[in-house]
Amino acid sequence: MAARAAKLREQGHRVFAFGVGEPDFETPEHIREAAKKAIDRGASHYTAVTGTPALKKAICAATERDRGWAPRPEQVVVSCGVKHALFNLALALFDPGDEVIIPAPYWVSYPEQVRLAGATPVIVPTQEEDAWLLTGASLAAAITPRTRAIILCTPSNPTGSAYPRERVVDLGQALKKSPDALLIVDEIYGELVYSGFKHYSPALVLPDLRDRIIVVDGVSKTHAMTGWRVGWSISPPEVAKALDVIQGQSTTNPAAVSQEAAIAALSSPRDDFMKMHAAFQERRNRMVEGLRALPGVKCRMPDGAFYALADVRGLYGLKAGDKELKSDEDIAYWLLDTAHVAAVAGAPFGAPGYIRFSYACSKETIDEGLAAVRQAIEAARR
Numbered sequence: 005m006a007a008r009a010a011k012l013r014e015q016g017h018r019v020f021a022f023g024v025g026e027p028d029f030e031t032p033e034h035i036r037e038a039a040k041k042a043i044d045r046g047a048s049h050y051t052a053v054t055g056t057p058a059l060k061k062a063i064c065a066a067t068e069r070d071r072g073w074a075p076r077p078e079q080v081v082v083s084c085g086v087k088h089a090l091f092n093l094a095l096a097l098f099d100p101g102d103e104v105i106i107p108a109p110y111w112v113s114y115p116e117q118v119r120l121a122g123a124t125p126v127i128v129p130t131q132e133e134d135a136w137l138l139t140g141a142s143l144a145a146a147i148t149p150r151t152r153a154i155i156l157c158t159p160s161n162p163t164g165s166a167y168p169r170e171r172v173v174d175l176g177q178a179l180k181k182s183p184d185a186l187l188i189v190d191e192i193y194g195e196l197v198y199s200g201f202k203h204y205s206p207a208l209v210l211p212d213l214r215d216r217i218i219v220v221d222g223v224s225k226t227h228a229m230t231g232w233r234v235g236w237s238i239s240p241p242e243v244a245k246a247l248d249v250i251q252g253q254s255t256t257n258p259a260a261v262s263q264e265a266a267i268a269a270l271s272s273p274r275d276d277f278m279k280m281h282a283a284f285q286e287r288r289n290r291m292v293e294g295l296r297a298l299p300g301v302k303c304r305m306p307d308g309a310f311y312a313l314a315d316v317r318g319l320y321g322l323k324a325g326d327k328e329l330k331s332d333e334d335i336a337y338w339l340l341d342t343a344h345v346a347a348v349a350g351a352p353f354g355a356p357g358y359i360r361f362s363y364a365c366s367k368e369t370i371d372e373g374l375a376a377v378r379q380a381i382e383a384a385r386r
């Protein structure tokens with residue numbers, strides 16, 4: 005898809021980019037300024053493998069401020085982005101024979117990282133009618149003596165769904181079925197929830213299980229810092245020690261200057277973040293309303309992140325030339341070729357029949373891109 009979109013651009017076409025997984029904003033100026041100053045002060049050396057004490061302190065303070073519970077610095081391991089933090093966890097924790105429960109739809113890297121570690125992903129479906137959330141009953145049914153961990157993403161990429169407090173409690177009950185399975189929670193979109201939805205960290209809601217909960221989080225999405233590569237895990241200290249060993253023999257520390265930028269992001273007033281947050285909320289509403297207005301398309305209002313997962317099964321049967329569109333992948337390619345709209349097919353996320361539209365783009369792009377989709381559908385229906 006990306007190669008085909010790039011080719012269209014080369015040919016001079018405007019491509020509506022609804023496939024992107026990163027904010028379209030630049031990193032806020034005060035963060036960039038802090039990083040420039042840090043370079044001049046000499047942030048050009050190795051740091052401690054798992055991050056500087058100042059950054060760990062800032063992470064602990066931000067977790068207490070934003071998530072309502074207070075980790076200790078020895079639980080924090082800073083890596084080169086959340087993907088790296090998750091990868092290190094997979095290497096540290098999963099062995100052949102282990103099972104790792106992943107609710108579908110899922111972020112594509114979770115099952116692949118589990119497989120890279122030689123373990124087995126156990127995919128548990130969720131229902132759109134139930135807001136794409138894992139239930140305690142389905143979690144309990146999937147737990148076996150081989151279950152090593154459950155990976156949860158709230159708010160989720162690709163569904164945008166987030167776990168309300170009572171559902172976290174329900175999952176906590178189910179987790180008690182296993183004496184030692186770990187709950188890995190990806191909270192990278194934790195600050196990006198809308199319309200008053202409150203994000204609840206499982207570590208806050210389930211204090212009894214805190215020694216089994218591992219949080220991964222980072223600055224990539226909240227602070228428009230995807231290119232700086234800073235993410236972290238908060239885990240029991242013995243897990244953090246294993247991560248230290250793995251990271252020490254691979255990447256060593258994340259870039260010293262990026263760590264300084266992350267301190268600025270976590271410690272300064274949240275005015276820039278609030279502006280981006282307001283823009284995302286407005287775009288979400290526009291994207292979802294626009295998708296719902298398309299013939300044959302349905303879309304649940306997501307609670308957070310910056311993705312809308314649209315049900316496109318109502319478009320099956322349309323013709324692209326001689327070819328009948330029969331899958332989300334067919335439709336995603338057809339949208340790219342006919343409307344120059346780049347969005348991501350749902351099947352790789354474990355959501356066949358759906359397409360993920362990112363609204364990390366301008367309102368004009370949303371309006372014009374969806375108008376192009378409408379034209380393509382209407383032309384195909386004639």
Ligand SMILES: Cc1ncc(COP(=O)(O)O)c(C=O)c1O
Pocket residue numbers: 025084085086087088111157160161190192222223224230234235
């Ligand atoms: C759910 C989820 N987790 C982790 C990541 C990776 O984040 P990072 O850029 O910090 O590695 C992404 C990026 O798309 C994501 O959507």
